[in-house]
Amino acid sequence: MNAAHSADPAELDRSQLHRTAAALVAPGKGVLAADESVATITQRLEALGVESTAETRRRYRELLLGAPRIDSHVSGVILYDETLRQAATDGTPFPELLASRGILAGIKVDTGAKPLAGAPGETVTEGLDGLRERIAEYRDLGASFAKWRAVLSIGPGRPSRPCVVANAHALARYAALCQEGGLVPIVEPEVLMDGDHDLDRCGRVTTTVLRAVFDQLHGAGVDLRAIVLKPSMVLPGSGAEPAEVAAVADATLRCLRDTVPASVPGIAFLSGGQGSRLATEHLHAIASLGPHPWAVTFSYGRALQDDALRTWRGEPANVGTARSVLLRRVRCSGAAALGSYSPAMEAA
Ligand code: 13P
Numbered sequence: 001m002n003a004a005h006s007a008d009p010a011e012l013d014r015s016q017l018h019r020t021a022a023a024l025v026a027p028g029k030g031v032l033a034a035d036e037s038v039a040t041i042t043q044r045l046e047a048l049g050v051e052s053t054a055e056t057r058r059r060y061r062e063l064l065l066g067a068p069r070i071d072s073h074v075s076g077v078i079l080y081d082e083t084l085r086q087a088a089t090d091g092t093p094f095p096e097l098l099a100s101r102g103i104l105a106g107i108k109v110d111t112g113a114k115p116l117a118g119a120p121g122e123t124v125t126e127g128l129d130g131l132r133e134r135i136a137e138y139r140d141l142g143a144s145f146a147k148w149r150a151v152l153s154i155g156p157g158r159p160s161r162p163c164v165v166a167n168a169h170a171l172a173r174y175a176a177l178c179q180e181g182g183l184v185p186i187v188e189p190e191v192l193m194d195g196d197h198d199l200d201r202c203g204r205v206t207t208t209v210l211r212a213v214f215d216q217l218h219g220a221g222v223d224l225r226a227i228v229l230k231p232s233m234v235l236p237g238s239g240a241e242p243a244e245v246a247a248v249a250d251a252t253l254r255c256l257r258d259t260v261p262a263s264v265p266g267i268a269f270l271s272g273g274q275g276s277r278l279a280t281e282h283l284h285a286i287a288s289l290g291p292h293p294w295a296v297t298f299s300y301g302r303a304l305q306d307d308a309l310r311t312w313r314g315e316p317a318n319v320g321t322a323r324s325v326l327l328r329r330v331r332c333s334g335a336a337a338l339g340s341y342s343p344a345m346e347a348a
Pocket of ligand 1: 033149188270271272273299300302303
């Protein structure tokens, strides 16, 4: 077949998705998750005594998105609906600001974890209704990737099989819709740290969850080369004895090698409430055990933002320092993704 005949629009779209997925996990780069819902960011702002209004949220997000030099370590930023529609103080729409810096704009498209009928204490993530139309609108607004977070908890009898299957099924339907509409789906099944379970239990649960997720992705015809997986690391519960960094890296990789096909271009971990340094050390240890079949990197929310947010505290005079704090975190995380982080970088 000659070149003219092979230029099928569907194929071109597909290869664009492959390029976007690869760009999100490019060497030494990762994703800044800044897609907190209004309710979640309001809690975080109010905890620091900052009033949460559309304008304070806009100013905080401008601090993040406009931080000098983060583009060397950040491939993409996940935004919430409100933020995708906001603009910098000079009027530049946020997606345009990111594009001008070579950073991809992403959008959280799920509408949250809701109680799952028949499974007390468990949730299923919702947001499939009208998703095809929202994806089209988000594309028009400048998004090139999306995210959907499923939440699984560990406890007596949890996660239940119905909870695992319902969440995996929803993730697969979301991923198929994203690819049809031209967005790369970040597939995020989070196994929460809450509880007093040990590392092994978390490993077994995470393995079960990821198997179910890939079963459903296959069943839905999702192109694995055009997704990014965003899992939690394998960790002991927050109420249990902490594990050594090396043990976490080992358990996490054992689980991922057993479950994640090599056709997936990259794995971008969430931080899940680990402190920022620990999240960096864990990623460094995981990357150092490579080479791996897929890229490994970060898609952290709290582990990248917490220090910067505390430094800012809503004060315009603190924007510069807060941006330096953010830059240090993304630089350390980018180095960790290459296995070249050292604690000395924290002082830089
Ligand atoms: P954390 O890194 O704070 O867990 O946030 C990542 C995220 O996107 C949660 O959905």
